[in-house]
Amino acid sequence: MKTTVILVNPKYSGNLGAIARTMMNFDTYDLRIVQNKLGEKPETILNDEAFIRAVHAKEILENAKFYKTLEEASYDIDYLVATTGAVSIGDKNIKRVPMTPRELAEKSISLKGNLAIVFGREDDGLRNEDVELCDLLVSIPTCSNYPIMNLSHAVSVILYELYSISIGNAIPYDTNVKEASKEDKDILLSIFNDFVDKSLIQEHKKPICKTIFKRVISRAFVSGREANSLMCVFKDKVIGSTKNNR
Known part of the structure; x- marks a missing residue:
């Protein structure tokens, strides 16, 4: 199964660089950016700061694709997963029960095709209309004192869970430590x-x-x-x- 990261109107170049780096950490290379702000060139956000923060994952930024809408960015995606950091009540309530990243990872084992994780704006996340386009909803459990995570950190948590379950017991380092007799x-x-x-x-x-x-x-x-x-x-x-x- 191929995993794609879709960012909807990201605001900070540094976050893009950090996201590219964590994507390469967890064997994910397809980055798509929805950038529909009026009067702004899509490539503007990929500045020097983004490439500096990406370190050795610059190729992910170089190959990033830009789209005007989420629909266009997900044209070949079989399973579209929305993310949220605030499951609240009221006008902004998302009428869907979210799963945890680990539950998503476990479910991904049986999925066939392309899976895309959609992340919203740093300030207010995904809009309800964005979520309605998605098949699944995932939310990272966090402390109620400060529930909203940094965008790049949220990407890291979800990609880690997906990567960890994908490799199963094939951990890329030796864990066979001989116990003392x-x-x-x-x-x-x-x-x-x-x-x-x-x-x-x-x-x-x-x-x-x-x-x-x-x-x-x-x-x-x-x-x-x-x-x-x-x-x-x-x-x-x-x-x-x-x-x-x-």
Whole structure:
């Protein structure tokens, strides 16, 4: 499934650059901009600030397409998804229950064709007539004290969810960390106990230290490498204190 980002009348060039960057982060390259402000050339918003903020994603801005209306921008889209940051009551109430970005991502697995996420203006978002053109509505759960997100941040959250579910378990880095074996942990505890016995800690506190460390190791996910590193540290301390006592 191909994902497209459609921005309706964005106001700030810096946001466009940040959006291009996050799009490339999450393997999305089709950027479409609806720019129907009177007397303004569409390309005006793609200034130096936008390209500076895009860093290594300048090609997304260079290939961005401009349209006069949302209908024109979504001519080949199979599923059009509107975004909103304010699900309120009253005249501006959007008469549709929004889903979360994660729910959208889960739903996207079964979708075939082109999916476009539509983002509105930085100041007042999408108009109701824009939302009516869309098939689905998504909203990012945020704190009620400050519910409205920055436009580029909202794009990042939604694209992350879509990308994360699309790659499934194929995470692009090694997560296979070898856990320390029971033998490794037993050796570590033995060396630590030896370290405590030879330390200047008050005698009545030594059993407590040993017990606490054992509990920490039991609760924690300790890798084999971490266990070996701790063994070396405590062993060196024990050897060092033995030499100093000679």
